[in-house]
Amino acid sequence: MNATTPAPAPRPRPVRTAATLVVLRDGSEGLEALMLRRAEKADDQNSGASVFPGGVVDAHDRRLHALCVGLDDAAASARIAVSEGGLDFYAAAIRECFEEAGLLFANDAQDHPVRLVDLPPADLAAMRDAAEQGTDALLTLCEARGWRLAGDRVVYFGHWLTPPGMPRRFDTRFFVALMPAGQEVHPDGRETVAHMWLRPADALDPARGLKLMNVTRRVLQQLDVFARADEFMAHARQLREIPLNMPRLADGPDGRRAVNIEEPAYDEIGHLDPEGRGDARYALEAGGVTRLSGRVLRLVSAAPEEAGSNSYLVGGTEGWVLIGPRPLDDALRAAAPGPVRWTVSTQPGTQPTMPPEWPAGTLDLGGATLKAVTGDDGTPCFLLVEERMLFTESGTATIAGADHPIEWIAPSQGFIQRPPAR
Template structure:
């Protein structure tokens, strides 16, 4: 039975581009404690709100960095702006993020990282309930009120208790985008979590692995789930905080949104599809794919169209340009490729012994494209396809008849190699187009 290509991924004309969505800077504080069965993390459940994509989600305390958070520098101890900025890789203003994390944690969870005159964390549980609530209510009115409260009590915000942990940026294309710095700290003694009842309506302490598991039933944002999975590798709060303090470089995590068998979802930087999605869909419109189903047709550029192979076959790449004549590199079964051809196929090419067709497959290809010539160029040859130039490169021992094709205009290297080939070392290639899997950038 001849199977038709299952899906076609193309970039269709859309509405005129809108202005880029503003990115708001934010800070979040991950609270840890050691429970009887291991380390636990605090999650707050957000209130149900209309038009909020994260309504009802379980989150860490946090929020947007306020322009007035800089005034909290006056009440910070253990860290100044220069040191905080250096830690976050910023020219200045790093302490704003620490201050916002502490402020938001107090507003949303009722937990305050502050030290008294003897450098001991304040014990809020010892305060009369009415006084604590009035202090919290006053602090929620704004940064100036929090400053006045600390000054009246003789407290200073204990920034030295926070450790910088991770940095996340919301994917392009999302309705709201946040550039968020995540900090971790151990839950202060003699304090209790009390959700504010407006932004947050419930709280829970869970082991990170349990919270991240589907059976928890929690609604989790991608960043929360990924952070919980990372936290699950630590046996104690002290070990996790020590790890964070020892980090010398914290990489920005910016997921990308893509489509696939399970619907549209965020794709993280450690997933195989990540680089290709960024190449095809830098604006986050969601038309790129995170799974290569057999027969999926993807226009990688104006000169390159890929047909994904089945589980036991390789991808095929149509390469061409002006004049409508195309070469087909590593043709997949003709039942997958025939209907996907963007133009007249004039040349059939193979990268190596592992992609060579059987006699029956070759006959089928010739029946599909009777005018196509089978080429077996030697390394060093240059093929001119009309607006597309392929340079033939040797790959592996000469007696194995393996080669690679470098599309000069796209700086894309087509190869049967399972790993990134050595031919990119000259700097000619920017992208690797493998016989299976997604295209990927060459190592820098």
């Protein structure tokens, strides 16, 4: 069989900043979220998906700052942890919601929430048409009517970055607001073609058949914890630090998918595939061999009695060391890039026997230096100095009396991972 060359990853486009506004209300059975169905379009990764209102931050959104009340740029920037321009995201979220869903979070000249249902239908249609022409049109129509965008009714609660390797990437801030009284949802018919008010659990139900992007699914899962819309609003307002969520693409038994930051494989995928080719794995499969670096291979046992256990081959030009519970067998010898000269264990209660070639518990394998060390819990460990990778049974992230920082933990079961922050 001829070897095939993996297809190159799509050339990434520049990361674009964006804002999304999740609109909530209380239905007869509790919290409901507004979902819009995007129009079917070629070469659109969100084509036909059910989404929240949102879109790209326009270069002219800064001109809407003068229209915003309840929040200035300094406060908005501090809230979303940027040096300046934070109000751009709030303004973009409000603008996009009006363009796509026909909802406008604004106050009139008396500082009362704007009631669009009280406008003549022809006036409202003209406003929607004008808004679709660009940011300046929204600025003009609000100024003409004495309206101000209600930045204080829009609450920041999430930050997501599209995975590397995707043809279109967005750095998106997520906001939430309550459905404004005196308004009705009207999809624009161009970007969005239908709308639904759904309980998060119903939107997530596979039986409904919605096409959901990973980030939409994750936000719905967040919302599903709360019974009422005002409960989630209160939760969002009290958030202090909002982490960046950047999924990573990987392959596995269920096909290629996004892997989120709390999943066990996340750190390893980023280490093996920082460019997002999607060829790292999110599942450890029996008998699998993974090259973790030029110095390290991981082998997952195929034996039922050792299900999920890892053995590691570590080495260089002078030979290889087997670390793990398995005895050196034909499969391990075949996987090794060179001769396997030593076998050591990280199992608790064992003490590796150091041959003469390991002076002071250190072995130079030719470009790879392996040190026998003791974990802070007393278990035997081995440190690959060049990669600051610790091979350990227990998953300990520190070494008793060590002066070597650790960047990676290679456990006896599971994926390699970064040590927890201290």
